[in-house]
Amino acid sequence: MRGAWFRRFGTADAGARRLFCFPHAGGAASAYLRLSQALPPAVEVLSAQYPGRQDRRLEPGVEDIGVLADLLAEQVRRESGGRPYAFFGHSMGAVVAYETARRLRRKAGSGPFHLFVSGRSAPSTGPRRSDQLLGDAQLRAEIRRLGGTGSRVLDDPELMEMIMPALRADYRALAGYAWEPGQPLDCPLTVLVGDADPVVTVEEAAAWEGLSTASTAVRVFTGGHFYLDDRTQDVAEAIVSRLGAGARGESAA
Structure with a gap:
């Protein structure tokens, strides 16, 4: 693959905690622009x-x-430079983040110190029936059903x-995905979901708890599948809270 894999938005503090973010199906790096703006420079x-x-x-x-x-x-191994990092994935991105974390643990012996999974049931x-879509008409109907800012492109x-x-390409990837049992992760999980997704x-999202030996917290937000569009600041606060003092630019002592 030729292009660079990660985009940075804004300016972070020296020594900031790194948060690798993984977009939803059809989404691009810019899906996390607003979240990056809501987070402090310490992330x-x-x-x-x-x-x-794009x-x-x-x-x-x-x-x-x-x-x-x-x-x-x-790519994460190259970008991390040996520094600690966390993952955040929404919808398809939650599965991608999880599978990437599994590979890092298995092949490198290390991985994210925290995994945020949003808008997705545990693999x-x-x-998921919603992953088995056939043809462009079904894809367009799914975009409209899920709503969010992405649905606006239907009119253009x-x-x-x-x-x-x-x-x-993303829905073909989802249609062909099958979870394979294996060694659970050992990093804490935070599961985020909209109450009207x-x-x-919420029960399907909570099943992520069985995929890590560490603690799992479930956060429910008002909204649908793309609750993140309207609750960006709340999600940013949840991320900072889970990442700890270092994400607030405070001393951990």
Whole structure:
């Protein structure tokens, strides 16, 4: 893959805690721009830019979650520079973050010190019907059903034409994904979900607890699948709270 994999927004403090963010299906690195602006300079956001979108639109999309996680794990190792880091993934990005963390633990013996998973049921609960979409008409209908700022592109044919290749690739990846049991993670998990999410219930989201030997916290926000659009500041505060004193720019002593 040719292009750079992560985008940085804003200026972070020296020694800031790094938060690698993974976008939803059809999403780009810019999906985390508002979150990065809501977080303090003590948290440095590195948002993944999957192939096939925005400045990587001429590259073919990756149609396999495992392959994408393999590629991202290697890039995270390069970007981390040996410093501690956390992961945040929304929707498809939650699965990508989880599988990337698994690979880092298995191959490198280390991984994120915290994993935030948002808007997604635990992979161990089995395949999601909403992942098994056929054809562009079903993809468009799903975008409309999920709502959020992404649904606005439905009214712009030129924008839709630009994002459809990435959306097709991402949903093919989701349709082909099957969770494989293995050694659980050992980092704490924070599970975030909207109380009116049409594709994942709070109970399904809470099942992430079984995928790590460390503690799991569940945070429920008012909103649907893209609750993050309206509750960005609340989510930022939840992230800072879970990352600890270092994320607030305070001494851990």
